[in-house]
Amino acid sequence: MKTIAENLYAGGKKRRLITRVRIPSDLRAAYPGRLHVQKALGTSDIVEGKGLHHVQMAAIYIDFEVKRAKLRLDKAERLARASSRLTALSADQVGSLAQHFVHQSLLTDDHIRSQGLDDDDFESLGEGLLAQRAALGSLLARGRVECIVPALRSFMHLMGTEAELAPEDERRVGLSFLQSVVQSLDLRIARHNGNSVASSSCAPAHTIEAVQEGFRAAANVGAKTNANPAVEQTPNVVSWDSLFEKWRQFVKDRPSATTIAMKTAWRDLQRVAADHGVLSPRGVTPHTMKAFVDAMRARELKAETLNDRLGKVKHVFSLAVGYLDLPSNPAADTIGQGQSSLEKRQKPQRSFLAEQLQAVFTSGIFDGRHLRSAGKSGEAAYWIPLIMCHSGLRPEEVGGLATDDIVADGRGGYYFDVADRPDGDDAELFEGIKDDIDDGAAESAPLLVGGLPSRTLKNGASVRRVPVAQALIDIGLFRYRDWLMAQGHRALFPKLKKDCHGKLTGAFGKFFGRYKREIGIEDARKTLYSFRHCMKNFLEQARVPTKYLKRTLGHTSGDGAVTDGYGDDMPFEVLAEHFSRVRFPTLPVMPWAPGKGFLSFPNLASKRPKREPREPRLK
Numbered sequence: 001m002k003t004i005a006e007n008l009y010a011g012g013k014k015r016r017l018i019t020r021v022r023i024p025s026d027l028r029a030a031y032p033g034r035l036h037v038q039k040a041l042g043t044s045d046i047v048e049g050k051g052l053h054h055v056q057m058a059a060i061y062i063d064f065e066v067k068r069a070k071l072r073l074d075k076a077e078r079l080a081r082a083s084s085r086l087t088a089l090s091a092d093q094v095g096s097l098a099q100h101f102v103h104q105s106l107l108t109d110d111h112i113r114s115q116g117l118d119d120d121d122f123e124s125l126g127e128g129l130l131a132q133r134a135a136l137g138s139l140l141a142r143g144r145v146e147c148i149v150p151a152l153r154s155f156m157h158l159m160g161t162e163a164e165l166a167p168e169d170e171r172r173v174g175l176s177f178l179q180s181v182v183q184s185l186d187l188r189i190a191r192h193n194g195n196s197v198a199s200s201s202c203a204p205a206h207t208i209e210a211v212q213e214g215f216r217a218a219a220n221v222g223a224k225t226n227a228n229p230a231v232e233q234t235p236n237v238v239s240w241d242s243l244f245e246k247w248r249q250f251v252k253d254r255p256s257a258t259t260i261a262m263k264t265a266w267r268d269l270q271r272v273a274a275d276h277g278v279l280s281p282r283g284v285t286p287h288t289m290k291a292f293v294d295a296m297r298a299r300e301l302k303a304e305t306l307n308d309r310l311g312k313v314k315h316v317f318s319l320a321v322g323y324l325d326l327p328s329n330p331a332a333d334t335i336g337q338g339q340s341s342l343e344k345r346q347k348p349q350r351s352f353l354a355e356q357l358q359a360v361f362t363s364g365i366f367d368g369r370h371l372r373s374a375g376k377s378g379e380a381a382y383w384i385p386l387i388m389c390h391s392g393l394r395p396e397e398v399g400g401l402a403t404d405d406i407v408a409d410g411r412g413g414y415y416f417d418v419a420d421r422p423d424g425d426d427a428e429l430f431e432g433i434k435d436d437i438d439d440g441a442a443e444s445a446p447l448l449v450g451g452l453p454s455r456t457l458k459n460g461a462s463v464r465r466v467p468v469a470q471a472l473i474d475i476g477l478f479r480y481r482d483w484l485m486a487q488g489h490r491a492l493f494p495k496l497k498k499d500c501h502g503k504l505t506g507a508f509g510k511f512f513g514r515y516k517r518e519i520g521i522e523d524a525r526k527t528l529y530s531f532r533h534c535m536k537n538f539l540e541q542a543r544v545p546t547k548y549l550k551r552t553l554g555h556t557s558g559d560g561a562v563t564d565g566y567g568d569d570m571p572f573e574v575l576a577e578h579f580s581r582v583r584f585p586t587l588p589v590m591p592w593a594p595g596k597g598f599l600s601f602p603n604l605a606s607k608r609p610k611r612e613p614r615e616p617r618l619k
Contacts, residue, residue: 004046008053017041017049019056029276030067032291033298037063087164094173098180099204101155105184106199107267109191114264126192133185140182145174152177203241238282238325240270246323247316256502265309266316268292281317282326289313289334303337310336350525351533354585359519360385361587364599372595373515377508378495379480382592384508385531390469390584391416392535392553395528399504401492403481406468413576414468418554464551465572467579476592483594515599542581551575 001011001018009018019039023031031037037060041052089097117125139147152174156163165173191197244266248254269284272292278284292313296306310331317329352360364371365381373381380399387398397418405417468477484492499506505528512528532553539549552575 005050005053007057008050010044015044017043017046017053019053019060021057021060024064027064027067032294087166088169089163089165089173094176096204097152097156097173098176098183099202101177101180102184102187103199103202103204105181106187106191106197106202109188110199111264111267114260126189129185129189129192133182133189136178136182136185140175140178143175145171145178148178148181149174151181238280238320240266240281243281243316243320243325246325247319250319256500262312262316265312268296268309269313281320284317284330286330286334289331293334293336297337303339307336310334350523350530351537352521352526352530356521356526357389357534357585357587359521360516361589363515363519365515366587366589368590370590370593370596371599372597373508373511374598375507375511376495376497377511378493379592379595380493380496380505380508381511382595383477383480383493384505385512385528386472386475386587386589387416388528388531389534389587390472391466392532392539393418393466394532394554395505395509396503397554399493399496399508402490403485403492404490405492406477406481407465409465409467409572409576411573411576414473415465415572415576416468418464418466464554465575466552467576469579469582469584471584471587474591475589480592538582538584542578542583544578544581548575548578552579 001009001020002015004010004017007019007021009020010016011018017040019041021037023035023037028034039056039060041049041056043049043052112125136148139145149170153163155177163173187197187202244263247262248259269289269292272295273279273284273288276288276291278288293306293310296309301309314329314331314334317326317331320326321329360366370382372378377384384395384398387393388395391398393416401416407415407417409415481492484494493504496504496508498504503509509528516526536549536553539552544552
């Protein structure tokens with residue numbers, strides 16, 4: 001941009017005038033992620049533009065003063081609510097600080113790893129942890145605590161207290177805090193090396209709010225000389241963890257994947273709130289929620305992701321109001337991110353093209369070499385893609401099948417007997433599909449009962465019978481089932497094990513992601529779930545009526561709660577008749593035989609271009 005006058009610039013092909021003012025450093029918190037306020041004047045005429053420029057400058061500076069006053073009020077309110085000034089800390093208080101630091105450090109590590117780390121990020125994280133451990137371990141060994149004192153004071157402020165300690169007391173507290181920092185690094189390094197370290201195993205005995213109450217009580221000892229202990233009541237402590245736990249327990253045995261997704265949104269809000277001096281859910285206001293949305297925008301999250309996380313936070317607060325823990329939902333009127341019609345039409349997942357299907361089913365798994373995943377997928381590597389492509393079942397629905405879930409229909413045909421919960425991956429298959437999911441319905445990850453994934457998690461929309469395509473029978477589905485039963489297996493894929501999210505097919509999904517790249521399918525939108533999209537296309541091409549198409553794929557048909565609540569109430573013979581009209585593509589798949597070898601992939605990290613060296617960080 002070309003400078004015309006102070007804070008006045010011309011830019012673009014038409015040299016339109018712009019008022020641009022740098023945000024003062026003390027107001028940055030009021031403008032998350034921004035360095036300037038910029039207003040287009042709508043003209044390229046210098047004389048006209050200067051007049052408009054003076055008007056805009058006045059408006060901007062007035063807005064600065066309003067926000068400055070608000071920040072002062074917010075700061076005074078936070079200090080009045082949260083701060084307690086102490087001259088000494090007891091051993092229990094020091095221990096609480098240490099426990100909370102270790103726990104918060106592990107929760108931060110959870111968040112980092114939940115975002116997904118490529119090989120370079122994983123290696124960089126490990127090197128950073130080791131470097132920090134060496135430096136801080138050296139300080140601990142020499143008893144050098146002065147470097148950690150500023151961090152200690154900042155953490156104490158976040159915990160709701162300020163302290164003016166004597167030098168010896170500050171050294172004692174600093175040494176304990178340094179030990180907790182080193183302990184947290186040891187735990188994170190152990191986790192990085194593949195050891196199981198659950199954040200919950202290091203959870204402190206007391207909530208942050210309980211610790212704050214203790215600080216305030218210690219700071220005010222003797223102030224209430226006339227207080228009557230008999231009438232004093234224990235405050236109703238509402239913490240981030242307690243509200244989240246109530247949400248988790250509201251539905252029995254929530255699946256791990258659902259819990260982790262909700263915790264990601266909840267922890268993100270907690271971090272933003274802490275940055276604004278809000279340490280308890282009770283302190284969250286609509287302004288805090290707006291800052292939360294602004295922070296997600298600054299991270300350039302997709303509108304769908306942003307709105308989904310905002311919706312999760314709203315749901316937790318809604319339950320808190322229902323439990324009478326909060327008087328109102330501070331997120332009720334918070335708006336997320338709008339989407340254009342083009343963005344709404346863009347689908348994150350798409351079906352495979354004909355040539356891509358050919359590529360998938362002519363590789364070493366299906367071409368007669370009978371190669372399998374080197375992991376623990378076993379014969380699932382052969383059957384899951386084929387069954388999904390010929391039935392539309394979800395990955396978890398296929399992975400959880402039992403040998404006796406392949407049932408004769410009494411008329412010469414067969415069907416898969418399916419009972420599983422719907423998931424959020426279907427949002428792009430049908431408009432408004434999330435309305436099909438009953439949030440109050442029981443959900444949980446599959447539990448192994450007698451060697452089988454349990455079927456206790458029935459949801460009306462997904463209880464259904466899906467015809468078995470003749471193509472699956474022709475390539476040996478029943479031979480495979482008999483082979484398993486002869487070995488005493490009841491599960492159709494006995495080698496599948498639940499991952500950390502409770503998903504039976506989680507590890508296989510990752511394997512398939514590597515597999516499809518190796519055969520030349522680089523499009524990130526093409527995933528294991530794309531086979532389900534293929535089945536939807538086949539049903540549409542056969543002109544299967546919408547309600548039967550939806551029931552085949554496990555969604556509400558629109559005929560009401562009775563039909564959608566119990567799959568048996570839709571005439572199966574009619575559904576089977578429509579299914580018989582589907583014309584599946586001819587796939588070059590050799591008949592099934594037990595695996596005879598394993599697929600191996602080259603080190604993908606070696607293919608990635610090396611990162612440019614980072615600029616040194618100024619201290």
